[in-house]
Amino acid sequence: MRIIMSQSKEEAIKVVADMILERVQSHPTSVIGLATGKTMEPVYQTLVAESKKNRVDYSKAFFFMLDEYLGLPLDHPSSFKVYIQTHLMHPLDLKPSQFAFPPVHAESPAEAGAHYEQSLKESGGVDLQILGIGTNGHIGFNEPGSLKTSRTRLVHLTRETIAANKSEFKHGSFPETALSMGIGTILDSRSVVLLATGKSKADAIKFLLNHHDVADCPATYLKDHPHFTLVLDPEAASKINLKI
Numbered sequence: 001m002r003i004i005m006s007q008s009k010e011e012a013i014k015v016v017a018d019m020i021l022e023r024v025q026s027h028p029t030s031v032i033g034l035a036t037g038k039t040m041e042p043v044y045q046t047l048v049a050e051s052k053k054n055r056v057d058y059s060k061a062f063f064f065m066l067d068e069y070l071g072l073p074l075d076h077p078s079s080f081k082v083y084i085q086t087h088l089m090h091p092l093d094l095k096p097s098q099f100a101f102p103p104v105h106a107e108s109p110a111e112a113g114a115h116y117e118q119s120l121k122e123s124g125g126v127d128l129q130i131l132g133i134g135t136n137g138h139i140g141f142n143e144p145g146s147l148k149t150s151r152t153r154l155v156h157l158t159r160e161t162i163a164a165n166k167s168e169f170k171h172g173s174f175p176e177t178a179l180s181m182g183i184g185t186i187l188d189s190r191s192v193v194l195l196a197t198g199k200s201k202a203d204a205i206k207f208l209l210n211h212h213d214v215a216d217c218p219a220t221y222l223k224d225h226p227h228f229t230l231v232l233d234p235e236a237a238s239k240i241n242l243k244i
């Protein structure tokens, strides 16, 4: 595991935006896995600005979304699909055909999960997976208790996750289930970057750094990945007390 301790939130955001940009510049056909959420909004804002400045060509890149709520009408304003259209696809003029979304409108969630796994396989796999972290240590929507071998599947959101995301959900009631890449799916990525910013993530980061393979904090599963980078701002790193 590589840890990048940034001097400010802005620096942490820039580090992650640069990783995506540099990956696509050096390998234009890259397959990138994308997270959503409040942490990622400024990352995409920076990525869009820097990509325009550097005239980065994204036309051969492909993106897999990490997760999506179940049970929402198509193009619901709080869906992760609309999120990524708003923050990345439209500002960079990317084509819808360059994105894969968990097929939440498939007949059965089991088939939807298997279908997404098949699409990931056919793409050649994710080169760079970007992740945030929940205050309870979830990655994607792999809540505490998720298995290390889990694949894309229907997941039930915890009360903590629903409370943390409720403010983002202005239209209708908050969904209690989602389709999420599994831990095993995420670990198959060739490299993984997790960004944590803000005080609310400090406990999860402290736990992550002091523990290994603990189902109660799924992010701990990432530590065995050979190319895992953790990017922290000073607030997220504020409770680190490594037991070395």
Ligand code: F6R
Pocket (backbone or CB within 6 Å): 034, 035, 036, 037, 038, 039, 040, 066, 067, 080, 131, 132, 133, 134, 135, 138, 139, 140, 141
């Ligand atoms: C989002 C996702 C989640 C978020 C996490 C942190 O696609 O999979 O794991 O990364 O819940 O959310 P924020 O950044 O809103 O604190």
